[in-house]
Amino acid sequence: MFSRPRPLIASVMLATTLASGLAGCGDAGPVGEPPLSEEALGAVMENPGAPTRQLARQVDDLFTMEGLGETRAVVLMHGGTIAAERYAPGYDKDTRFVxxxxxxxxxxxxxxxxxADGRLRLDEPAPVPGWQRPGDPRSEITLRHLLQMRSGLDHTEAGPVPTESSEVRMLFLDGRDDMARWAEEQPLEAEPGSKFEYSSNTTVILADIAARALTDSDDPDIRRRAVATYLQARLFEPLGLTSIVPEFDAAGTLIGGSLMHATARDYARFGDFLRNKGSYRGTQLVPRAWVEKMVTPSPESAQYGFQTWLNRPVKGMTGAEHPLFPDRAPRSLFAMIGHMGQYVLISPSKKLTMVRLGHSDAAQRKAMLQQAADVIELYPES
Structure with a gap:
């Protein structure tokens, strides 16, 4: 368990008072800025790795600046230690966020x-029974295709009519009782491997494949226990993710594309584990080479790896369209991104992991990401 250093509210406020008349102080902030609140200063820990007052102000802006939506939690880790942590009223370190x-x-x-266990093969046909009938073109879909969101299946994540969204139909309508079966039954709309299309349905197929690798049973309770036990023993417990709660559908399939719950600290811990290429306290929980594959651009989408967003520029894509900010942060930065503004931003070169959780619409998310980039820019390349 990482420990939270004690905030330096009193000492920072004293230092601020003593330094208020000094010119040229790099951590004092521009002349005329409003004073920082005790809450803003209290969010920053001792030795945060960046100028304390500047960091306090940039984090404070995430909570107070208009046009960013509602920020509910920010946890910033630098070099494996919490550098800043703050919550909106009604939320705290024990709150589980979706x-x-x-x-x-x-x-x-x-x-x-x-x-790594030898239970699955990356570049062999994905072991989905319904695709293995003679003449079924879906038999050409590999695990790599699924991981990189280029299966070619007719999955439409979102559109002008919500009830026609593949994600909505799978999660809440005709597919909800057996999400994987519904997702797997969809036909091809493109040759496997030829087209990038982001899809929560695809990740549920991956979760179904994982369950089949762990048990031969179709009993929902057995499938659920097999996956939950594996995750707990191999990932959650070794990492100390004590808060995480994964959800399963009625068929016992992990809803691995969208429904887990954890504290902001545990999301930060998981992000920092990826920053360290799958190692935690000297133990390699997943092969280093696998994490490197996760952050390698897909042939069909430079901004996407294995179920992971990448801060890589994309030819023909404007900054307003990009899910991250390749003009503001290292290209090595990668991210976990969730609906309505959930982010875990991971920068190996800055030894930084930043969690921002809340609720922002599309326009607010673009503005909020620029503010998050302001935080990241306070940290030097290591």
């Missing part, structure tokens, strides 16, 4: 463990 699509990256780590 992952939405951040769960996809956790599912990818589980798949990597199963590949």
């Amino acid at each position: 992952s939405w699509s951040m769960a996809k990256t956790i599912t990818a780590v589980m798949i990597g463990m199963l590949v």
